Amino acid sequence: MPDVLAAFPELADVDDPDLREGVRDCWATACEETETDDLTVVPWFPPAQRKHGIEGETLVAHVRDVVAGARALADALDASRGTTVDRDLMLASALVHDVSKLYEFDGHEETAVGDLLGHPYYGVYCVAAAGLPVECAHVVLAHTSRTTVEPAFLEAELVRRADEAAAAAVRTSELDDLRDA
Ligand SMILES: [Fe+2]
Numbered sequence: 001m002p003d004v005l006a007a008f009p010e011l012a013d014v015d016d017p018d019l020r021e022g023v024r025d026c027w028a029t030a031c032e033e034t035e036t037d038d039l040t041v042v043p044w045f046p047p048a049q050r051k052h053g054i055e056g057e058t059l060v061a062h063v064r065d066v067v068a069g070a071r072a073l074a075d076a077l078d079a080s081r082g083t084t085v086d087r088d089l090m091l092a093s094a095l096v097h098d099v100s101k102l103y104e105f106d107g108h109e110e111t112a113v114g115d116l117l118g119h120p121y122y123g124v125y126c127v128a129a130a131g132l133p134v135e136c137a138h139v140v141l142a143h144t145s146r147t148t149v150e151p152a153f154l155e156a157e158l159v160r161r162a163d164e165a166a167a168a169a170v171r172t173s174e175l176d177d178l179r180d181a
Helices: 009-013 017-033 046-052 059-081 087-096 112-117 121-129 134-142 154-171
Strands: none
Touching: 009 017, 009 087, 017 087, 017 121, 046 154, 059 087, 059 154, 087 121, 087 134, 087 154, 112 121, 121 134, 134 154
């Protein structure tokens, strides 16, 4: 069974023990159910990787990019605007925002979950089954324009923007113009 904390050291920064356990359980269950023995080799997003020749990109690196980006945005806005971003909610949600990818792809091949449900709907189920709060499920559902659910609160908005920036950062290694993605 993969060591979730070793893959995502940021998990230790989630103060609330229930949230921390929920994130760990969410990934542990996903690994068990998808027979994922090594989280570190799970690809980021196989169709885009094939299209742009970036086969080596991993999901773990992407999730950690999103965590770092969301934190940087929260730091900037808390300092400049006096917002009080709920760091536990944002961090826990960012850590599980793409957990459904384990079910959407088997290696580089799309599964029935990916084909019939799309990204990231199954993540809502994963988050709920792990006992994480509905606010985390909202962040997961609203983190991408692949759903029609828009972010309802700042933590969800920051994770969504961080995800977009992280994905662009991956694509920019192979694209001269991001509009060609
Ligand atoms: Fe993502």
